[in-house]
Amino acid sequence: MKKQTIDSKPAGPKPWYDPRVRSLFFQILAIAAVFWAGWTLVENTLSNMESRGISTGFGFLDETAGFGIIMSLVPYDSTMSYGRTFWVGLTNTLLVSAMGIIAATLLGFIIGVARLSSNWLVAKVSLFYIEVIRNIPLLLQIFFWYFAVLGALPSPRQSIEVGGTMFLNNRGLYVPEPLTQDGFGLVWGALLFAIAAVVGIRTWAKKRQLATGQIFPTFKVSVAILVVLPVLAYFIAGSPLEWDVPALKGFNFGGGITIIPELAALWLALSLYTASFIAEIVRSGILSVSKGQTEASKALGLPNGLTLRLVVIPQAMRVIIPPLTSQYLNLAKNSSLATAIGYPDLVAVFMGTTLNQTGQAVEVVAITMAVYLTISLSISLLMNIYNRAVAIKER
Amino acid sequence: MNKTKSIVLGMALASGAFAASGAMAATTLENVKEKGHLQCGVTSGLPGFSQPDEKGNWTGIDVDTCRAVAAAIFGDAKAVEFTPLTAKERFTALQSGEIDMLSRNTTWTLTRDASLGLNFAGVNYYDGQGFLINKDIGVDDATQLDGATVCIQSGTTTELNLSDYFRAKGMEFKPIVFDTSEQTVQGFSAGRCDVLTSDRSQLAALRSKLADPESAKILPNTISKEPLGPVVRQGDDQWFNIVKWVLSVQINAEELGVTSANADDMLKSDNPNIQRLLGTDGDMGAKLGLPADFGHKVVKMVGNYGEMYDRNVGPDTPLGLDRGINALWTEGGIMYAPPVR
Numbered sequence: 001m002k003k004q005t006i007d008s009k010p011a012g013p014k015p016w017y018d019p020r021v022r023s024l025f026f027q028i029l030a031i032a033a034v035f036w037a038g039w040t041l042v043e044n045t046l047s048n049m050e051s052r053g054i055s056t057g058f059g060f061l062d063e064t065a066g067f068g069i070i071m072s073l074v075p076y077d078s079t080m081s082y083g084r085t086f087w088v089g090l091t092n093t094l095l096v097s098a099m100g101i102i103a104a105t106l107l108g109f110i111i112g113v114a115r116l117s118s119n120w121l122v123a124k125v126s127l128f129y130i131e132v133i134r135n136i137p138l139l140l141q142i143f144f145w146y147f148a149v150l151g152a153l154p155s156p157r158q159s160i161e162v163g164g165t166m167f168l169n170n171r172g173l174y175v176p177e178p179l180t181q182d183g184f185g186l187v188w189g190a191l192l193f194a195i196a197a198v199v200g201i202r203t204w205a206k207k208r209q210l211a212t213g214q215i216f217p218t219f220k221v222s223v224a225i226l227v228v229l230p231v232l233a234y235f236i237a238g239s240p241l242e243w244d245v246p247a248l249k250g251f252n253f254g255g256g257i258t259i260i261p262e263l264a265a266l267w268l269a270l271s272l273y274t275a276s277f278i279a280e281i282v283r284s285g286i287l288s289v290s291k292g293q294t295e296a297s298k299a300l301g302l303p304n305g306l307t308l309r310l311v312v313i314p315q316a317m318r319v320i321i322p323p324l325t326s327q328y329l330n331l332a333k334n335s336s337l338a339t340a341i342g343y344p345d346l347v348a349v350f351m352g353t354t355l356n357q358t359g360q361a362v363e364v365v366a367i368t369m370a371v372y373l374t375i376s377l378s379i380s381l382l383m384n385i386y387n388r389a390v391a392i393k394e395r
Numbered sequence: 396m397n398k399t400k401s402i403v404l405g406m407a408l409a410s411g412a413f414a415a416s417g418a419m420a421a422t423t424l425e426n427v428k429e430k431g432h433l434q435c436g437v438t439s440g441l442p443g444f445s446q447p448d449e450k451g452n453w454t455g456i457d458v459d460t461c462r463a464v465a466a467a468i469f470g471d472a473k474a475v476e477f478t479p480l481t482a483k484e485r486f487t488a489l490q491s492g493e494i495d496m497l498s499r500n501t502t503w504t505l506t507r508d509a510s511l512g513l514n515f516a517g518v519n520y521y522d523g524q525g526f527l528i529n530k531d532i533g534v535d536d537a538t539q540l541d542g543a544t545v546c547i548q549s550g551t552t553t554e555l556n557l558s559d560y561f562r563a564k565g566m567e568f569k570p571i572v573f574d575t576s577e578q579t580v581q582g583f584s585a586g587r588c589d590v591l592t593s594d595r596s597q598l599a600a601l602r603s604k605l606a607d608p609e610s611a612k613i614l615p616n617t618i619s620k621e622p623l624g625p626v627v628r629q630g631d632d633q634w635f636n637i638v639k640w641v642l643s644v645q646i647n648a649e650e651l652g653v654t655s656a657n658a659d660d661m662l663k664s665d666n667p668n669i670q671r672l673l674g675t676d677g678d679m680g681a682k683l684g685l686p687a688d689f690g691h692k693v694v695k696m697v698g699n700y701g702e703m704y705d706r707n708v709g710p711d712t713p714l715g716l717d718r719g720i721n722a723l724w725t726e727g728g729i730m731y732a733p734p735v736r
């Protein structure tokens with residue numbers, strides 16, 4: 001039989017009846033409307049500011065800042081520019097956020113697990129912690145820690161001393177600063193080598209366990225390698241490290257590294273506060289894993305610890321990660337309460353002093369908002385990547 | 396709070412144009428008359444300058460500066476509402492129209508005058524920056540402060556002055572920057588810093604707030620010029636003139652010996668300067684858009700500059716500040732106002 005070819009496609013709907021064309025049209029329309037609104041907003045702001053004699057533009061970022069900042073991770077002094085104050089503030093924000101996230105996570109997991117403990121006292125103490133900390137405004141907690149810490153510590157002349165090298169007073173904790181000398185590269189090299197070795201041993205041990213069932217004490221061996229190799233290298237290189245020990249001169253201690261009370265109080269408050277929320281998230285995550293899993297694991301003879309680590313937590317993680325992410329975001333944003341106690345974060349330094357000295361409110365606020373958005377999006381992105389890695393893999 | 400203020404400014408500026416770009420906006424004077432009161436930005440509480448009592452009555456030299464303007468417009472020194480502002484919030488509040496005038500111990504500087512869309516309408520107190528220090532430290536001059544930790548309030552001119560001073564003297568310091576004056580004092584009394592720095596006029600007041608005022612003293616040094624005065628939005632010259640001349644009237648009244656007590660009698664004076672000042676001749680009020688007797692109302696209800704000074708910050712008040720350079724130019728000071736003519 002001869003096949004009949006159809007040349008012409010069946011007549012489709014008219015373009016304005018075609019759902020795809022229609023939806024495309026309305027999407028373009030929506031985007032155009034958003035852009036128009038945004039553009040008008042910017043335009044009007046600029047022209048209004050001009051008519052009111054308020055200066056605009058980003059030129060101020062190159063001008064000399066002229067004010068001092070108590071703590072900086074990047075080199076800074078008052079002869080540098082306003083642009084530099086931005087980096088000082090940003091790194092201080094990132095520092096306290098990162099420290100807070102790490103501490104809150106550790107503490108939150110411990111308390112969350114303790115909350116489910118079969119030990120009555122442990123469970124109740126965790127419950128008490130969660131309920132108290134969660135329900136007191138964070139700002140109050142920051143003030144509390146700040147003034148409690150300040151009040152408890154002595155003045156510089158009566159510092160608490162640890163072995164003549166570390167000092168604690170109401171101006172901060174002073175610790176010796178390690179100054180690496182020539183030859184310290186060898187220690188770094190040894191450390192890198194040790195890390196590579198540990199990775200190698202772990203893969204090998206896993207393979208062997210899968211093949212033969214034999215368990216290798218990976219953890220103990222790893223720690224040994226990580227410690228022994230660099231220490232050995234350190235002595236071979238002739239101890240290439242000197243310490244800058246803080247000493248009392250004039251008003252206060254100089255030299256060494258200072259951990260200011262503002263950082264300590266903010267870190268403590270942020271970590272303790274967020275940990276109480278994380279604990280609840282961890283608890284609900286663990287409870288979401290069905291009891292059968294634990295029972296099965298016990299039936300296989302796994303002890304409690306291993307059951308938790310190998311069976312429950314990995315499954316609980318899938319429930320924990322999304323709300324955990326939003327706690328991390330909260331912590332990063334809450335760090336802006338720093339201004340209240342004088343910790344020089346981005347909001348205090350840049351949106352505070354820089355804004356006030358330059359008067360460029362709209363620009364400075366826009367930059368600051370963009371930064372917080374970027375920090376938040378980065379945290380979300382990383383957590384999403386991690387989430388994908390722990391999510392159920394369909395096999 | 397500061398965040399919101401700044402964002403509100405942005406939105407106010409942006410939405411303004413949506414509503415009525417180009418249309419003739421009402422003048423500040425018309426707005427104020429319409430509202431029936433003057434909205435005045437002050438501190439959240441600074442003895443002698445602007446401070447509320449338990450009943451919410453505000454007193455202080457900055458408060459009186461506002462009251463004088465209200466007396467000029469409404470013939471009623473009580474037709475004022477006060478908005479407490481931190482140092483950081485003040486300019487945004489004025490720019491966005493939340494307040495009609497700012498009278499909050501604000502230093503007149505070029506940057507503020509020229510780039511914030513604001514105008515300074517005179518000086519009601521000539522101040523300078525100084526230091527409050529713990530007596531135990533045993534320092535009696537600012538040049539011995541190398542390495543000191545200093546508590547400051549954010550959003551003030553003091554931060555920059557402090558850096559400049561220490562840099563010029565080749566000294567180091569560690570700044571601890573707080574948001575409000577209360578926290579600054581708390582930080583100082585908790586021992587977080589060796590010295591507290593602010594405008595000298597305020598050091599005495601802050602010292603009196605300490606648990607043990609005797610434990611601290613004020614250093615003799617003055618490290619900057621801080622001419623403090625009322626501020627208005629740029630672009631409404633009539634309003635600018637009103638605030639400027641109400642203050643000038645008070646200073647001129649002191650020079651001419653007109654006080655709140657004798658203001659009524661002085662209406663009969665045949666001194667032409669007094670006649671113009673009190674509105675019995677010359678119709679100065681009309682030139683400003685004010686009632687003819689505005690000068691009489693200002694002096695009668697609020698007093699002349701000297702009365703305002705003595706009542707709030709003078710030697711017989713808790714602040715106990717001598718007139719010093721704030722005395723009239725005729726008496727060895729630099730307080731001088733252009734003539735009402």
Ligand SMILES: N[C@@H](CCC(=O)N[C@@H](CS)C(=O)NCC(=O)O)C(=O)O
Nearest residue numbers: 438439440482501502551552576593
């Ligand atoms: N005159 C300076 C400082 C003004 C200022 O804000 N001073 C602080 C004390 S140093 C104050 O009045 N605080 C009271 C408050 O925040 O309510 C300026 O204009 O920047």
